[in-house]
Amino acid sequence: MRWWSVANFVSNAGTWMQLTVQNLLVLQITGSAAATGLSMSVQAAPALLMSVLGGAAVDRWPRKLTAAVSQAALAVIAFTTATLVALDRLDMTTLMVLAAVTGTVATVDNPACALLGNDLVPAEDVPSAIGVGALVFNAGRLAGAALAGVTVGFLGTAAAYFANGLSFLFVTAVIPFLRPAAGAVRQVTGRAARRSKSEMSVREGLAFFARRPRLLALAGVTGISAVFGRNYGLTLAVLVTGPLAGGAGAFGTVSTVLAAGGIVGAVLGARLRRPSVRLVGALAASGALLQIVAGLSPSLAVLLVLVLPMAVVESVSDTAGTAVLQTDPPAHLRGRVLGVWGSVGTVWSLGGPPALGLLMELAGARGALIVGGVIIAASLAAGHLLHRRGTLATSVALPSKDTVPQPALQTAA
DSSP states (O other), X not given: OHHHHHHHHHHHHHHHHHHHHHHHHHHHHHOOHXXXXXXXXHHHTHHHHHHHHHHHHHHHSXXXXXXXXXXXXXXXXXXXXXXXXXXXXXXXXXXXXXXXXXXXXXXXXXXXXHHHHHTTXXXXXXXXXXXXHHHHHHHHHHHHHHHHHHHHHHHOHHHHHHXXXXXXXXXXHHGGGOOOOTTOOOOOOTTTTTSSOHHHHHHHHHHXXXXXXXXXXXXXXXXXXXXXXXXXXXXXHHHHHTTTOXXXXXXXXXXXXXXXXXXXXXXXXXXXXXXXXXXXXXXXXXXXXHHHHHHTOSSHHHHHHHHHHHHHHHHHHHHHHHHHHHHSSOGGGHHHHHHHHHHHHHHHHHHHHHHHHHHHHHHHHHHHHHHHHHHHHHHHHHHHHHHHHHHHHHHHHSOOGGGSOHHHHHHHO
C-alpha cells in the first residue's frame, strides 16, 4: 500500500501538471477560452457513454493486468503529445483526438486503479485506504500545479507531457510487485467472470445500481451537491473578484485555503470506519449551510474563515461517498457499478458548471451561493422526510409474528 500510494502521488502530480499545461497550450494554439473548455469536455465526454463498458472490462479481466496496460497506454499518449509539441506539429484537431483517446482509456483505468488499491488492505480497512487515496490525490494536485509552472518556465511545454508519461511508466513498473493483503476482498476472474457476454455484464451492473436504494440515494445527494454547490473554483472566483473587490492574488489565497482544507478533510476521512449515505447527506447539508453563509460574507477575511470548513466537509463527504460506492456492491460487480457511477458523474461535471453559470447570471455570485445552498438543503430535507415516511409505512404494513405462520415468515425472509 505504501508503494501504491507513492506511485499514485507521482501519477497524480504528472496528470495535474499535464492538465495545467494543456489549458495553456490550447490558449496558445487558438487564443480562445471557449476552445479550452471544449478540450476539457472532449476528454470527459467518453466517460458519459463508455464508463459502463470500462467497468465491465475491469470486472472481467485481471485487475493488475488491466491497470498496467491502461497506465502504459496513457504513457504512450503523453509521449506522443510531447513529441508533437516539441516538433511544433500539434494542431487543435490532433490535440482533441488525443484528449478523446485519453478519456476513453481513463474509463478503464480509473475503476481498475481504484479497486486495485482496495485489494492491498483487509476488507475492514478499505474506507481508510480510500481516505489515504484522497489525501494522495490532493497532495499530487498541489504538487502538479506547482511543478507545471516551473517545468514550462525552464524546460518548455513538451517537458510537462514527457514528465507525465514517465509518471505513468512508474506506476506500470510498480503494479507487478503489488500483492493482495490477507483478508482483502478477492476479485473473481477466469471462466466465472466471463460466463456472460459483455452486453449482459453491463446490464447486470445497471440493474444492480437501479435496484439499490443506497446507491440511488447516494447519486441523488452527490448530484444535487455537484450542480448547485462544490464548484467553488467558479462561484468563489466571481465572488472574490466581484462583490468583495479582490484581485487574482486574493482568489489565489482562497484557492490555497481550499486545497489545504481538502487535505485536512482527506486525513479525517481516512479515519472513517463505517461510512454511510446518511453521513454523506449530513455532510452535504452542512456544506450547503456553510455555502449560504459564505454568500453573505461581508469581507474577504470572513470568507477565508468559512472556506476552510467548506473544503473539509466536501473532502470528508467525497471520501465517505466513495467508500460506500466501492464497498456496497458485491466484489464481482464493483467495476460495473463504478462504471455506472462514472457515466452519471460525467453528466454532473458537464452540466453543473453551465447551470451554475446561468444561475450566477440571473442572481449574481452571492445569489448563486445562497440559492444553491437553499436548494441543496431543501432537497436533502425533503428526501429525508420521504425516506422516513416510506420506512414508517413499510413498518406499519408488515404483519406481526403473532399473525403470520412461521413457514410463510421464513419464506419471506
